[in-house]
Amino acid sequence: MAVELDFLTTDPEEMELVSRYWAMNEYGEFLMPLKDLVPFKEIKQPAQLTKFVRTLCLAYDMNDICKCGKPHRASGRSGVSKSQRQSHRPCEACLEQQLLEKQAKEAADRAELEAKLAPHVEWMNSRSLAYRDLADDSVLLLQALYASVGPRLWEGRFTHDDCSDLSPYNSGQFASRLYRAGVLGDDPEAAWQGTYYLSEGEVRIRLEYAKLFLPPDVELGSGEEAFSLLIDRDFKNSEALSKLWLDYACDDVIRYLMDQCELHNQFIEPDALVKIQDTIRHGLHTYSVSQLWFIVWKVVRDAAALSRRSYYSQERATATIATKIRKQLEFADQTGELRDTWSRPPAHIVGTLGIVLNELFGIDERSRGESVLYMFAQMGKQQEANSDAHELAVAFMRDTLDLDTPLQALEAFAELIRSGLTTEDALVKAVQRNPEHFTS
Ligand SMILES: [Zn+2]
Structure with a gap:
C-alpha cells in the first residue's frame, strides 16, 4: 500500500473502516468504492465519510516524499500520488524550519541595518547649516517648501507626499534636490519600516518615503528668526536661478502633457518622457509655458488620432510626441508665430514654487523664457x-x-x-x- 496510516483511534470498528477506506492494489487503485463504505453509524454521505476518516487517522502518501525524506500527509483519496515522486513542496516540519530560518535572517538583517544606521542617526541629530551660505536656488526652494509645509519644515518631519503642492507635477524632484544638496536631513528614527534597506552591505534610502527636515542654523538654531535669514535673501546667482526656473517651467508643461495624455488615453514610456522633457526645456529658453501648453495640446491630440489608425499602435503614436514638439518649435522659430493664449486648466495647480517665483520676480506661465532668462x-x-x-x-x-x-x-x-x-x-x-x- 502506498499510504501509511497512523491511527488516532483505538476503536476496532473505526480502525476497520479506515483500513477499508485506504485499501488499494499495487497499481494505486482503491479497492472499496466510497458508496460501499456508507452507511457507517449515522454517516450516510461519502463526502461526510472522507471527513470522518480524516479525524481517525493520519495518512502518509509514501509516493510523495519531501526533500528531507519524510512523506507528505494525504488529506483524502484524491490527493494520493499514483507513482513515486520527489516533491518540491516542503513537509510541515520543513515549512516550520524554513519559517524559523526566514525570521532569523530578517532579524539579523534588521540588526545589521540598525547598526549601520546608528552613526547616520547620530550625525543627523547633531547637524547644523550656515543658512547665510546656502545657494540661491536652495533658498528659493526652501521658501516654497515653507509655503507648502509651514513650520513643520524645521519643527517636525515631512515626506514627499506632504509637499506635493510644491510644483504642478513632480514635487518630489525638488525636495530630493534639496536633500542631495545636503540642505535637508532625514530622520531614520521617525521613518516607516522599509524606508532604509541594505544593498551589497551599504545602507540605501527610499527618498520618497523618508522623513525629511531642515537642520538648524549654526548661529540662530531653528525657528522663525533663523528662517527669516532665508526669507530676506538678496538673490544674485543668475545661473542657479535660471536653472531652477527652467526645471519648474518644464514641470508645469509636463503636468499639462500628462493631463492631455490621460484625456486621450495615451501612455508615455519613461524613456520617451526624458526626451520630451529635453525638447520642452529647450523650447522654454525662447517661449512661455503657455505657448508650450498649446504645442502639447496639439501634438497629443494628433498622436491620439494616429493611434486610432489600424496600422499604428498606441506606443508608436506616443513615441512621435517628442519629434512633433520639436517640429512645432522649429515652425514657430521660422514663422515667429505661436499662440500664447492657452490658460491654466482649473485642476492644474501653480504650486508654491511657482507662487514664490511670481512674488519675487513677477514670472508666470505667460512669461516668455527669453525674457525670464534675460532678466536673470x-x-x-x-x-x-x-x-x-x-x-x-x-x-x-x-x-x-x-x-x-x-x-x-x-x-x-x-x-x-x-x-x-x-x-x-x-x-x-x-x-x-x-x-x-x-x-x-
Ligand atoms: Zn520535509
Missing part, C-alpha cells in the same frame, strides 16, 4: 557691477586713510559729485587721481 542674466550683471563699486569704495577709503588725507579726499569726492558724476564714476576718478593707488 541682467540681475547677475547688476550684482557684478555692485560688487565692483564696493571694491572701488574700499580702495578709496583705504588709500585716503593710508595717506592720512581723509578731509582732502572727501572734498575732492564731493566736488566730483557736484560736477554731475554718479557715485561710481566719482569713485573711479577719485581713486585714479591718487597716484599712490597704483603703487599699493
